[in-house]
Amino acid sequence: MNELQNFTNGIFNLDIKVEGEEVLFSAEQVAKSLGLTQKQNKSGKIYESIRWETINKYLPQLSGEIEKGSFISEPMVYKLAFKANNAVSEKFTDWLAAEVLPTIRKHGAYMTDAKAQDVISGNGLADLLLQAGNQIKQLELEKSQMKPKALFADSVSASENTILIRDLAKILKQNGIDIGEKRLFTWLRDNGYLVKKIGSDYNSPTQRSMNLGILEFTENTHVHNSGKITVTKTPKVTGKGQIYFVNKFLQDLAS
Structure with missing residues (x-):
């Protein structure tokens, strides 16, 4: 189904299309929603242009560049949001995860309520039922196989970029895991990924985590008014x- 759908909430406006089982998003509108733009003065008029060079740097493509008219995948949208790292991007991803994607997937046929009603009231009911049946079979197959899926497997497997623990909590939540930043920190400490003992190394990656190559840290030096210097470690x-x-x-979750 390649039909273009538009979603808006008064703040964000987003065109979406579905190809096979993949949901694709207008790269231009995603960039605007995430604040990946810049002001340009042309002949005395201020224009807002997309930072395409930055976007292509964040999302290196195997062939071709992302540009006006391009559509990008769901993992790419979230990766751009993490890179943008601002209050607007967080609101955008929350709206995407809580409203847009559930609406698209609600009927199993990637239809909005209005579109589904059009089909049911017309001659396409048989097709809709057949499509729904196929969706159920697919869900049953996935459940029986219990194969875990990683939302960002394609986009981050070869990436050298790191993210904060709070961003990992968002990724997990988008994969159906009910967890927040504080609970994730606790889980990581209790399961030996972060140092649990109170002290200068508290919440730092354990040696095990670093040996696995799954966590690292950055050091930040703070100079207090008293002249005292403290060093904190931020896990990534x-x-x-x-x-x-x-x-x-x-x-x-599956076990």
Whole structure:
């Protein structure tokens, strides 16, 4: 189904299409929603242009460049959101995850309520039932196989970029795991991925985590008014770690 659908909530406007089982998003509108734009002055008029060079840097493509008219996959949208890392991007991804994607997937045929009603009231009811039946069979097959899926497996498997623990919590939530940043920190400490003992290394990646290549850290030096210097360590999740933890949580959920 390649029919273009438009979603808006008064703040964001987004065109979406579905090809096979993949949901694709207008790259231009995603960029605007995430604030990946810049102001340009042309002949005394201010224009807002998309930072295509930055977007292509964040999302290196095997062939061709992302440009006006391009559509990008769901993992790419979230990767751009993490890179944007601003208050607007968080609101956008929340709207996407809580409203847009559930609406698309609600009927199993990737239809909005209005579109589904049109089909039911017309001559396409048999096709809709057949499509729904195929969806049920697919869900039953996936359940029997219990194969975990990683939302960002394609986009981060070869990435050298790292993310914060709070961003990992968002990825897990988008994969159906009910967990937030604080609970994830607790889980990581209790399961030996972060240092649990109170002290200078508290919440730092354990040696095990670093040996696995799933966590690393950055050091930040703070100079207090008293002249005292403290060093804090911020844990970061590697591309390999993002896939590792999504798979682990999904496996635990399935067991």
